[in-house]
Amino acid sequence: MPNFSFDHIAISVKDVDESISFYKKVFDFKEIPNTASTSKTRWLLLDDKIQLHVIPRPDFKVVTNKAVHFALSTKNLISFSEHLEDLNIDFSDWIGSVNKDYVRADGVLQIYFQDPNGYWIEVNNTV
The missing domain is CATH 3.10.180.10 (2,3-Dihydroxybiphenyl 1,2-Dioxygenase, domain 1)
Structure with a gap:
């Protein structure tokens, strides 16, 4: 079995600009280029390797609980x-x-x- 490492987290958001601003303000994450596509998805770097991908879904509503x-x-x-x-x-x-x-x-x-x-x-x- 191969070894694995954590690569990224992807979240769907209503407003990409608002979410990017939040994560930069709260965690001081650095924005990096989206090298996968020319979409409006934006990427943030959490550390030297792990990324947060912020995907626009204007009609999306998050329904979750604290355990997730x-x-x-x-x-x-x-x-x-x-x-x-x-x-x-x-x-x-x-x-x-x-x-x-x-x-x-x-x-x-x-x-x-x-x-x-x-x-x-x-x-x-x-x-």
Whole structure:
């Protein structure tokens, strides 16, 4: 069996410009060229290899719950939480307590919030 590595996440969004702006503002992701097509899909670089592909679907509505999410890690979750507060973005713990973090049984600190389209994002300190 071959080895695998994570390549990208793709999300469908109503407004590509709004989503790109959100992910740049919240995470400071760098936009990179879409080398796959000439469509209006735009790409962001999460780290040196992993990408977020933002695909325009103006009539799309995200219907999901917190259990369906993607997770990112940071060394300083408290500083990131303060950054979200400065941007007036509410976050919560797993059960939904607003602007509260959560410590898992294994000691990992985590928060959850949603992007403009309703996708859930976890940020934790497992780095």
